Amino acid sequence: MPISLLSFRHLPKVMDIEQRAYPWPWTEGMFVDSLRNGHLCYCIHDHDTLLGYIILFVAAGESHVLNVCVDPDQQGRGLGRRLLEHGLAAAKDLGAEAAFLEVRVSNEAAIRLYERNGFLRVGRRKQYYPAGDTREDALVYRRDLGVVGSGSK
Numbered sequence: 240m241p242i243s244l245l246s247f248r249h250l251p252k253v254m255d256i257e258q259r260a261y262p263w264p265w266t267e268g269m270f271v272d273s274l275r276n277g278h279l280c281y282c283i284h285d286h287d288t289l290l291g292y293i294i295l296f297v298a299a300g301e302s303h304v305l306n307v308c309v310d311p312d313q314q315g316r317g318l319g320r321r322l323l324e325h326g327l328a329a330a331k332d333l334g335a336e337a338a339f340l341e342v343r344v345s346n347e348a349a350i351r352l353y354e355r356n357g358f359l360r361v362g363r364r365k366q367y368y369p370a371g372d373t374r375e376d377a378l379v380y381r382r383d384l385g386v387v388g389s390g391s392k
């Protein structure tokens with residue numbers, strides 16, 4: 240399944256996946272901001288069917304993974320791992336030496352994805368995420384990008 244640049248024309252399908260995959264999804268405006276601000280935005284697809292996407296950015300030698308998401312009907316097939324590796328390789332090519340991300344403490348699938356792919360837990364942000372009428376902690380992860388392959392875009 241190829242990975243290519245995400246663009247504005249993908250937004251209807253992205254929003255469909257986003258709203259089915261997350262209890263607290265991004266708004267369309269957040270994706271528009273990422274596309275306009277030159278964030279690294281990639282999608283994985285099967286012919287014309289978009290199956291998942293990743294959004295990250297690079298600043299001051301660090302990459303920050305903002306969103307990685309796979310259609311719930313397609314999860315568990317290695318697509319999340321492929322998106323992550325692709326995005327991190329692109330970030331490394333742009334000079335990032337490390338990648339950071341936050342994840343909800345309850346998000347077992349994502350935590351497993353990150354821990355199985357070289358991310359180490361480096362912190363915890365108390366009550367970082369909204370969660371209905373309460374808040375939820377974030378775990379902070381870091382990965383050294385020295386080991387990420389280059390040129391896989």
Ligand SMILES: CC(C)(COP(=O)(O)OP(=O)(O)OC[C@H]1O[C@@H](n2cnc3c(N)ncnc32)[C@H](O)[C@@H]1OP(=O)(O)O)[C@@H](O)C(=O)NCCC(=O)NCCS
Nearest residue numbers: 260307308309314315316317318319320342348349351352
């Ligand atoms: C997190 C997510 C991107 C993983 O994508 P995926 O394509 O299903 O992941 P992969 O198939 O590449 O699997 C990666 C690892 O995660 C594990 N995993 C996937 N789904 C899982 C689940 N529901 N529970 C536990 N582990 C899970 C896989 O077993 C695999 O680990 P392994 O190598 O030990 O087998 C996907 O579950 C998703 O889109 N979730 C909703 C959005 C989200 O929460 N994104 C992360 C925000 S921080």
